[in-house]
Amino acid sequence: MNAVVDERQRIQSALSFIPPDIERDTWVRIAMAIKSELGDDGFEIFDVWSSEGSTYKAAAARTTWKSVKSGGGVTIGTLYAIAKEYGYDPGQHKAPVIDSSEIERRRARREASASAETEKRQRAAKNAAAIATEIWSKAGNARDDHPYLMSKGLEAIGTLREIDVDKLAALIGYRPASLGKELGGRVLIAPVHIAGELSTVEMIDGAGRKAALSFGVKSGGCWIAAKPTKASKRILIGEGCATVLSAHRCTGDAAVAALSCGNLKKVAESIRKSFPDVPIVVLADIGNGQEKALQAAQAVGGAVALPDFGPDHLGDMTDFNDLHQLRGEEAVKRTIESATTVDMGAQHADLRSEVSGFPSLEERPCYRVYEGWQEIAGRKVKPGVYWHGTKAEKNDAPPVLIDKWISTPLHVLATTSNGEDAEYGRLLKIWSPAGRWKPWAVPMAAFAGDGSEVRSVLLSEGLVFDMNDKNAILRYITAQIPERRMRAASVTGWSGDAFVLPDAVIGADDIWFQASGRTAPYAVAGTFDEWRELAMLAVGNPLLMLAFSAALAGPLLGPLNVEGGGAHLYGDSSSGKTTALHAAVSVWGGPQFKRTWRATANGLEGAGSLHSDTLLALDELGEIDPKGLYEAAYALINGTGKTRANRHGEARQASRWRVFLLSTGELTISARMSAGGIESKAGQELRILDVPVQGKYGLFDDLHGRATGAALSDEVRNIAARHYGHAGPRFVEALVQAQREGMQLSDELRPILDDFGVEGQERRAARTFAICGLAGELAARWEIALWKPGVAIAAAHHAFNLWRRQRSGNGLGAEHAAILRAVSDFIDRHGSARFSNRDGSAEIIRDRAGWWEQDGDRRLYLFTSGALREATKGYDINRVVRALREAGAVLNLDDKGHPKTVWIADEKDSKRLYRITSTKLACD
Structure with missing residues (x-):
């Protein structure tokens, strides 16, 4: 007889190891896993196991079971993986065996049940799409005075309509509600499209209550605030309508709303498939939306923008519409334009760590970054960078595992360098106390000394690290050699056809400003x-x-x-x-x-x-x-x-x-x-x-x-x-x-x-x-x-x-004027002391510069070549002579520009001297 293990008893055996009070997300996944294997027949097993929990409610178990879908990607293997985390060993905890023909009959029943459920969902979704089309056709254009839009500081656009709630209820057959409260008054209608087809609508009343159309399909669909095209500068993807409306208004970019953080990734993947070459920026909401936004951006090589409210941050301010109303358009635009690209691949798979424990002995030594609180071996572990090492024990005893906290979360994203295989550095991403990621490109040269400059900047940016081992954070950064490469610019200004500023790069997303020291105080304030x-x-x-x-x-x-x-x-x-x-x-x-x-x-x-x-x-x-x-x-x-x-x-x-x-x-x-x-x-x-x-x-x-x-x-x-x-x-x-x-x-x-x-x-x-x-x-x-x-x-x-x-020289060249001024100044300083009458004089001249002669009312100075060079130190002598000649200040040059000879009585000899008139030297 062919025999197989009784899967129902195997499931029951695995469930006995899992505490029924497990966190809700995992509890729901277990329901999905059981339903994928047993169909609706599995509810009894799920309900009996759940009822052992202290928070069990029968209605919640039934509602959850009905809401989960079989065949949705979660299989029975998920259940066994969870059970293993709690000590279940399928090798030791064996279940009874049953005849293979029986298991085949059960499988056939499950597949038939799943097929019927799928067909039922498809019929319901098709009917919901038809109702959505009718709602859209019966609704009127949204008006700027809609209470929800006014509360958000926004204006209506063509992809929004509105309808009275009573008329809406008549169309859909029920009064839409949110968290038990019915929508009222004028209801905004935001159409949701999947692959260009209207699938459902999002309904929003004046108080901000939101409801989805029953059985309408939203997964992978989005509301379009501004339609993306291949020519779009970038495409913005956010959670809610107000977020993307604000983002579009402040940037002019194409923008769509996923309408839930869980839908961000699917929308991003759909957008990337349609527009493979257009940059994508995912707009994160502070809180639960951060992780989903990060996953969405990582899936498509996009960027993540997180609103930064600074010291005025209040708990109810979480999205870009809040930032728009608090800080204005410039703050929204600048935050989106400085969004950090997430393209890290497998080596940064722990960006949002989904770990069930610290690394095993075989995986050590290593560094790990955990962005959220972890529960490991029954204890809470704070977020941050950790060093996981070992310490050898004596007498062949097993090594002791060391798990050392180094700092608050910090990722080393890329290796940076200039275009000449030099100025290497690392691109860091630092988690600040304000709840946002802050990039910093640090040159490796900054680690050459004691590293105090690097630590100073890290502290200034909000990083907290172990002050008892200040060098641990430096060891972590320098040990990372990311495969991803980016260009670094060490000065502001042009880098290729992009322009680098300390806090932004205009025209490129693969360049970072990397300064080893202080920078100019580029800053923005006001409007x-x-x-x-x-x-x-x-x-x-x-x-x-x-x-x-x-x-x-x-x-x-x-x-x-x-x-x-x-x-x-x-x-x-x-x-x-x-x-x-x-x-x-x-x-x-x-x-x-x-x-x-x-x-x-x-x-x-x-x-x-x-x-x-x-x-x-x-x-x-x-x-x-x-x-x-x-x-x-x-x-x-x-x-x-x-x-x-x-x-x-x-x-x-x-x-x-x-x-x-x-x-x-x-x-x-x-x-x-x-x-x-x-x-x-x-x-x-x-x-x-x-x-x-x-x-x-x-x-x-x-x-x-x-x-x-x-x-x-x-x-x-x-x-x-x-x-x-x-x-x-x-x-x-x-x-x-x-x-x-x-x-x-x-x-x-x-x-x-x-x-x-x-x-x-x-x-x-x-x-x-x-x-x-x-x-x-x-x-x-x-x-x-x-x-x-x-x-x-x-x-x-x-x-x-x-x-x-x-300007001196009345239009003459500046050098020309400077030469004339230099000769004039020399005569003023030395005309009496270093020059004498060429016709003879009893004066004793030391350090002679030449002679002078009287020509009517003017005195001419006869410069030796050495004196003229001294007077115009720094200028070529030919340039000096040309300037003097053009000014008409030198009177005895031959055709070749050389000075003619002059008879000197005291010397009883002729000398080549430059005969210069001071009246022609004036150039002011």
Whole structure:
């Protein structure tokens, strides 16, 4: 006789090991497992086992049994796996055997029962879909004054309708209810679609009570707030209607609602199948929804966004609609745009640990991360990173298992590096006390010392770790070598065609900002609309307009292949120079974004690298010593720091950056250098352009109705201190998009620059102002600022003309003017002491520079070649002679540019001397 084990008795044997008071989710899974094997015949076994529990209720057991489906993916194997966790051993606890023909008859009955139940469900679902279609056709357009929408701060859209509850009840044959309370009044209808077909509806009344249509199929279906397409920038998937409505309103992205956290994964998989190349962001609700959102994102390689309410977090604020109402559109948009991609594969399968115990002896040593409280061997184990090791015992005794808590949850997600196989690091994800994940890309170089800098940042980000073994967290991070690779950027600005900021990467999702130390205080506060009102105060005030434009010029430098640029606003105290700087820094951050010149040249190099491709704002030129200014003026605009040696004497890679510098002071750059006896070179004067603040009211020409310039200045400062950080990132977003659509910045710049109508060194200066003008014009075009077209370019021309009028040389080249000034200064200092009459003199001349001769009313100075080189130290002699000749200051050159000979009475000889008239050296 063929015989098999009696499956009913095997099930009963396994159940005897499982406590009936087990958590509800597992209890339901057991019901599903038994029903999958025995069909409805299994209820008696399930009910008898459940009745032994202290919380048993017969009605609950019957209702649960009816609600679970057979053939839903849970099999009898699930029951046996659970039983094994509680000590069941099928090898020891054998059940009686029965004839195989009997088990075959039972199986046939189960399959027939399951088939009948499936057919019944399908008929009910089809009928529910027909009712849903009728509801949709009979409902009217949803109105903005619906109480639920008003309570959520939202407006109605075309994919929502509403119907009176009495009319709705007549259509569906019952009054819909939620948790025992009937829906009332005007009921919103949100249609649920599966594969493009209407399957059911979600019903929401004014009080927020929600109900589903009986027998309607929602699994895998969603409500569409904004329809996804292949051209969508990204697709947002959230739980509820209000969540996705807020997310769509704040971002403009395609958005759908799964209508329950348990449905998120299926909806995400369906969306991914239809749109394989469009990024997906799953919007998590704080609480139970976090885990489901994470699983959904992980299943499709998407990202997870979690609302961050900060210190104001209240228990009833859980989703993005709550964040929208509390913090506004910008907070929602920024949170979604900084969502963390989850694409970790099997090596991060324990992201939401579903473990029944710590690792076995064979699995040790290892690290594990547990995100929730665990119950292991009858004790509660707190979440966090754990080290699971062993300790050898004496006399061949079994090793002792060590389970050491290291920190609160922290995952090492990826290995980071730059594009040149260097600057390696790790991308971390840190669980903060506020209940959100925070990413940080840490360079491995930061672990080279004692690791205190790494620990400091981790503590600042909210991580809690074992203070009795501070290095344990460092050992954990450095031991992880994830297979996933991502690019890292160590400075802000352009990385390929993406733009990196400390807290966001615009235009890419595979790059992270990885800084080994401090960063510039990029920050956001207030509202974008208020900042745009501030920017409107620049209309009619060209130097204020220049400041705003200069703040936006930094991102243009890279695409234009320009090393850097700068403008220096100078003028009397209280003329408004610093106010212009406050306005400019509001593009990227708050008042802390502004720096001062009070630093060494090395310190300013560091500041340059922190502000790469954005704005470096430096106040109070008088606070830097002239020598430091001389060194910094070249370095800041050239974008290269000094090459320094490492501890082995080898050259370290020099720091590099690219910034637009906006500076202020009471003196010009050259005047500040001259205070230390340092002659500025033309290159420095053309790198940082001196612009005098000479408006009707100092910085201002138009007070916009304010009583005084001081009043307007105070208002600009106050607004800039409250509303900042919005314009810069938005400008870059538009720039990235425009360039990907084919815009060539060089083509945009060329006509603006040509309109200045200058050549030579003046064209180089004009280019700096033209870039500012272009930045301001693009800001107007992209509605970052509400200026009219042309005003930013007009402000750039105004600034250029101010620079040109104050510039030495009346239009001559800066080097040309500097040479003439150097010769003139030399004559002023040494004309009596180191020169004598060429016709003879009784004076004793030490360190002779030449002679002089009288020519009518003017005195001509006869320079030796050595003296002329001394007077113009740093310039090539041929360049010096050319400048003198073009100015008409040298009178005795031959056709080859060499000085002619001059008879010197005292020497009784002829010498080749440069005959120079001081009257031609004036260039002011």
